[in-house]
Amino acid sequence: MVAGQDEGVATLGKAAALGLALGAAAIGFMATRRSSDDAGNDGDDAPDYAARRGGGDVTGRTVTIRKDRQELYSFWRDFANLVPIMENVTAIRPAGGGNDRSVWTIRAPGGRTVDVETEVTEDRAGEVIAWQSVEGSTIRTEGRVSFADAPGDRGTRVTLVIDYAPPLGELGRAIAKLARREPAVQARHDLKRLKMHMETGEIATSARRRDQTRAAQMDDAAAKKETA
Amino acid sequence: MRALTWHGTHDVRVDTVDDPEIVNPRDAIIKVTSTAICGSDLHLYDGVIPSLQPGDILGHEFMGEVVETGSGSTLKKGQRVVIPFTISCGGCFHCKVQQYSACENSNPAEKQDMSAALYGQPMAGLFGYSHLTGGYSGGQAEYVRVPFSDVGPVVIPDHLEDEKVLFLSDILPTGWMAAENADIQPDDTVAVWGCGPVGLFAIQSAILMGASKVIAIDHYPHRLELAKQLGAEVINFRETHVQDALMEMSGGIGVDAVIDAVGMEAHGFAFDNMLEVVKQKVGIGADRAHALRMALMAVRFGGKVSIPGVYGGMTDKFPTGALMEKGLQVRSGQTHVQKYTAKLLEMIEGGKIDTTFMISHRLPLEEAPHGYKNFKEEQNTWTKVILKPGMAASA
Numbered sequence: 001m002v003a004g005q006d007e008g009v010a011t012l013g014k015a016a017a018l019g020l021a022l023g024a025a026a027i028g029f030m031a032t033r034r035s036s037d038d039a040g041n042d043g044d045d046a047p048d049y050a051a052r053r054g055g056g057d058v059t060g061r062t063v064t065i066r067k068d069r070q071e072l073y074s075f076w077r078d079f080a081n082l083v084p085i086m087e088n089v090t091a092i093r094p095a096g097g098g099n100d101r102s103v104w105t106i107r108a109p110g111g112r113t114v115d116v117e118t119e120v121t122e123d124r125a126g127e128v129i130a131w132q133s134v135e136g137s138t139i140r141t142e143g144r145v146s147f148a149d150a151p152g153d154r155g156t157r158v159t160l161v162i163d164y165a166p167p168l169g170e171l172g173r174a175i176a177k178l179a180r181r182e183p184a185v186q187a188r189h190d191l192k193r194l195k196m197h198m199e200t201g202e203i204a205t206s207a208r209r210r211d212q213t214r215a216a217q218m219d220d221a222a223a224k225k226e227t228a
Numbered sequence: 229m230r231a232l233t234w235h236g237t238h239d240v241r242v243d244t245v246d247d248p249e250i251v252n253p254r255d256a257i258i259k260v261t262s263t264a265i266c267g268s269d270l271h272l273y274d275g276v277i278p279s280l281q282p283g284d285i286l287g288h289e290f291m292g293e294v295v296e297t298g299s300g301s302t303l304k305k306g307q308r309v310v311i312p313f314t315i316s317c318g319g320c321f322h323c324k325v326q327q328y329s330a331c332e333n334s335n336p337a338e339k340q341d342m343s344a345a346l347y348g349q350p351m352a353g354l355f356g357y358s359h360l361t362g363g364y365s366g367g368q369a370e371y372v373r374v375p376f377s378d379v380g381p382v383v384i385p386d387h388l389e390d391e392k393v394l395f396l397s398d399i400l401p402t403g404w405m406a407a408e409n410a411d412i413q414p415d416d417t418v419a420v421w422g423c424g425p426v427g428l429f430a431i432q433s434a435i436l437m438g439a440s441k442v443i444a445i446d447h448y449p450h451r452l453e454l455a456k457q458l459g460a461e462v463i464n465f466r467e468t469h470v471q472d473a474l475m476e477m478s479g480g481i482g483v484d485a486v487i488d489a490v491g492m493e494a495h496g497f498a499f500d501n502m503l504e505v506v507k508q509k510v511g512i513g514a515d516r517a518h519a520l521r522m523a524l525m526a527v528r529f530g531g532k533v534s535i536p537g538v539y540g541g542m543t544d545k546f547p548t549g550a551l552m553e554k555g556l557q558v559r560s561g562q563t564h565v566q567k568y569t570a571k572l573l574e575m576i577e578g579g580k581i582d583t584t585f586m587i588s589h590r591l592p593l594e595e596a597p598h599g600y601k602n603f604k605e606e607q608n609t610w611t612k613v614i615l616k617p618g619m620a621a622s623a
Contacts, residue, residue, distance in 0.1 A: 064321065066319060066320060066321060066324070154321055188341075189338055190337075192340060193337050195332065195333065196317075196333045196337070199317065199319040199320050199333055200254070200317040200319050200333050201300065202252040202254060202300075203336075204317075204334055204337070204362070205251060205252065205336050206353065206364040206365070207251055208249070208251075208365050208373055209247075209248065209249050210249060210250075210251050213251060214336075214338065
């Protein structure tokens with residue numbers, strides 16, 4: 001077996017467990033305040049989240065995908081499609097109530113999961129989808145994905161912006177980064193997986209066997225903890 | 229199955245490991261009939277490429293028989309195929325513009341960060357070449373899982389034996405692209421550093437592309453002899469001052485195009501190289517770029533620089549002055565294998581390219597560690613080693 005090829009989540013220590021909790025942030029975590037207003041790069045054309053100073057807890061990423069805007073928008077709009085793309089999400093299902101509510105089931109430490117209910121706050125076909133956690137949710141989350149034409153026949157630029165504040169502040173951020181579950185990292189990986197899924201119909205893995213993929217090992221680790 | 233696995237610097241072993249299986253729909257499983265040790269495998273053997281893990285299966289030059297196909301594969305069981313070392317999805321921007329070795333989708337998402345930090349953007353997935361390029365199990369094994377098997381594999385007609393076509397996997401297209409990157413014009417004098425397999429194929433390609441003179445530079449007499457047989461003039465850098473020689477042999481103008489087929493582990497006792505040997509030994513991630521420095525000095529003003537030799541990190545004392553003041557064009561990169569395979573297969577079938585002349589040794593897979601050791605230590609005579617999983621081990 002190729003050792004460490006797909007690092008088993010089962011072996012992650014306590015720090016990583018905290019990291020995992022933070023990983024949930026990849027789909028948008030906490031922080032009701034929008035802190036991008038204090039980004040220090042208002043004088044140029046770069047996005048706020050690329051600022052050297054300020055910018056607070058906003059993180060963002062853009063990926064170019066060779067599909068048209070409408071197709072990508074439609075795929076994302078049906079949130080259930082995102083489950084195989086987002087590593088820390090195990091299920092997304094519609095909830096009752098108005099404002100397009102959904103319940104996201106997110107991996108948490110100890111093989112447990114946490115449910116987060118979100119509502120759609122902005123929705124323009126082929127352009128943008130934004131969501132945030134509903135009032136009273138234990139986890140506060142806010143995210144926005146936008147779609148813009150790329151030059152020529154290059155497809156669509158998909159930008160995901162997430163506003164979050166890690167638990168334990170900078171310490172929490174550092175621990176999460178070590179465990180590679182920092183929301184910015186997770187968001188980047190999620191977007192790469194979205195691109196793979198849309199452009200190739202599958203998600204690349206170097207696993208030699210089906211039970212060695214990251215997805216299989218995460219499920220396996222969760223199952224073991226449940227029975228322990 | 230049995231497979232050649234990496235365990236540390238100069239420590240490779242043939243182990244028994246799990247067989248691969250179909251994981252994604254576009255996969256195929258290949259039963260390997262022939263595989264080769266590449267010069268770039270020696271960079272892994274020498275531990276100068278980071279991010280290998282004990283147990284990793286090496287090998288990126290291989291071919292074999294299709295034994296299993298996923299629902300999205302276009303291959304059929306029983307077909308003989310050569311597998312490009314570059315794993316390419318065929319659907320991303322880079323694949324669409326035939327820059328297959330820059331495929332955006334073949335390196336798993338969580339593995340892309342390392343090479344993105346090193347190079348600004350992530351590398352594509354490659355077989356058997358460290359976790360920078362995905363951590364894919366390589367071809368020095370009995371079986372290999374081949375992702376995107378509808379894009380890369382080259383189906384081989386039955387009448388062409390393995391040894392004629394195996395090098396379509398890497399070194400033949402790499403040598404060809406090296407010559408193409410040198411933008412060879414009919415009157416050009418071309419200098420090639422390194423008469424390993426890639427250098428030899430670059431020489432052959434440059435001659436086919438109409439170069440008026442090709443000059444090969446190495447220090448192993450047997451390798452220089454092979455270059456001579458292809459029609460090159462040769463320089464032994466142990467015996468000759470290369471810069472002086474190239475100036476004279478190009479009529480005092482400098483050579484029109486240079487090809488560095490050496491890469492990051494240059495040989496020789498020049499001061500810059502010895503300093504970099506020490507840096508590599510103590511683990512400072514330095515490339516030994518002596519061959520490239522020589523090439524940049526030897527090329528004429530306005531000339532062309534092609535770099536097929538593998539570099540992985542950074543280097544010091546790089547002649548930026550020569551690069552700028554001389555107005556050089558530099559082209560390089562991992563080979564876009566899939567762009568060249570159809571044309572090169574046709575040239576092999578038509579007898580225009582000889583691919584077998586450099587093969588010096590054929591070993592059973594079980595003797596692969598012996599092959600690595602000698603390919604590294606006996607470079608004069610061990611010019612190319614083919615491993616055969618099906619061949620019985622000598623007692």
